[in-house]
Amino acid sequence: MGTGMKAFGAVALAMGLACHAFAADPVRIGMITTLSGPGGYLGEEVRDGFQLAIDQEAGKLGGVPVAVEVEDDGLKPGAAKDIAQRMLDGEHIKLMTGIIFSNVAGAVVPDILDAGAFYVSPNAAPSSFAGKDCNKNYFVVAWQNDALHEAAGQYAENLGYKKMFILAPNYQAGKDALGGFKRTYKGEIAGEIYTKLDQSDFAPELAQIRDAKPDAVFQFEPGGLGITFLKQYVQAGLMATIPMVVSSPSMDARTLGAVGDAALGVQVASHWNSDFDNPANRQFVAAYEAKFHRTPTYYAAMGYDTARLIGSALQATGGDVGRADAFRAALRKADFPSVRGSFRFGANQHPIEDWFALKVVKGADGKPILQTVGTIYKDRGDAYAAECKL
């Protein structure tokens, strides 16, 4: 509500000052994201990053007034479907974004596309929408889900690890993670474990890791699971002898705050980091820290990039989302300075981007930070783009 009022105020101001032909109504954007439960901070970051871009333009994106309606899906696909239905049918919103979790996206995105609306994803990118079922109105700003684990596999390869122990929770994203990792990692798999999604004690797995004596461990335990796993990994004395490689969802600025020094030495494959030295990123990180008093995570960075991408297309079309062909062509150009530096869309409208090697080190103030230490891939797309006929 507060966001809506603020945007409304900005719009009123814009109309008074500029009196553009299109300034009659703000472009309305529906954001369905996860704001409650243990995964709630992820949606919070996306929302804040997105809102920052709007605030920087005083209520506009690409010079066009916008009004964002934010709704919490509570990580429930059914609830998200209801919200989408209301936004599409009841309010005739033509542009949606925000979904964090792939199982929610799987339920909601087809409804949005069937209604002829656009969906621009800041995070979730399941393989089901990246291959032959890609859609002309579906864009993903962050990545394709498999790509981040493929980058981690390549990172382990680059680091010269011959024998990896890999583990992930027993659900679709966990299986995709290990599958993606194995697609690019060519060495020996010393052990592969699927853990429970509600697991709180990892001691049995840690004992098996110690017993298997791998060169390194790859784990995809997102959110609280990852924090628990890392703490127990360090306490078991394993960090000193068996290094760890993870993909970015297992290690962001918030995770780091909760794990503390235990995370030192963890090696992360990511497409973005707060220390990237390009003008767009420097001003984004500075503005975000000034406004929210915390280091942005990649979720916030992707929320910001999503808003700026939408802004670039609104600018090109004068804010008329109804001219779908023109709006789509403008989105496809990705004519905005991404905080990642290099960024463009591939044939399936998923990113072609660079992947980087990060490492957790002690920062200047003694607190652990993520530091970029190298490049894993240049201009990499995803494994499904070839199947997409657009």
Added chain:
Amino acid sequence: MLLAEQILNGAEFGIMLFLLAAGLTLVFGIMGLINLAHGSLYMIGAFAAAWAGNATGSFLAALLAGMAAAAVIGMAVEAAVLRRLYARDHLDQVVATFGLILFFNEAATLLFGRQPLFAPMPPWLAGSVELLPGVPYPAYRLAIIAVGLLVALALYLLVAQTRLGMLIRAGNSDREMVRALGVDIGLIYTLVFGLGALLAGLAGVMAGPLFSVQVGMGEQVLILTFVVIIIGGIGSVRGAFVGALLVGMVDTLTRAFLPGLLKTMLSTSDADAVGSGVSSMAVYLLMAAILLWRPRGLFPSHG
């Protein structure tokens, strides 16, 4: 070697469950109250300890803050909300205490935000001890086992040897008769509830450096805690102790060894799928088997 380590892991997990289950089983057995919000008290203990630990840097302060916060909030909730529920049926209790879960989760979100908190580990327990050659075991986990055994002993002495314990046992057997004899049963209820909350808070404090301190952490362990008290027999602290160790052992050992065992019989991918499936069911199979054999649990209390 691996087996010895996994047995220790099972014992440690069981002890953790026991701390939660002891309070829950007393409250359930003596007051007849199903308290779904028991996990919230565990969360309160963990949050208060993490907050105090970060503010002061002292583990002792964290321990005291966690236990005190859980006990005080527990007793306040008992007096303000739960007292009205004793006479009502279990469904009302479930609905009301589920409401309390939502309340505490939202309150924790408002106070601490959505991101998990950092909980410092006491430096003197950060290392590991080599119990058997070549198997370093984290000192902190050994400390949890030690604390849990001490609590079990103290609870046994309290229930079996003291006047309060006698009243607790009496209340467990026949609530109305105790009241008729002129005992202030309301006070005993509040004390027992506070004790249960204190133990849940203690579990939360100890869980902090080990698990992720976050909103909703209580619900993750709540179901297993209920399994423990049902296996052990509702109302019995001894049952909670044995049940918790059984659940901890079965859960840990099936997770550790079942997939490997199945691999000698099935192909690797089948063994992984079946193994992880069966090991997540193992605890519930155990409960079903025990209930078939002893429908009121291992150590049913009289009533």
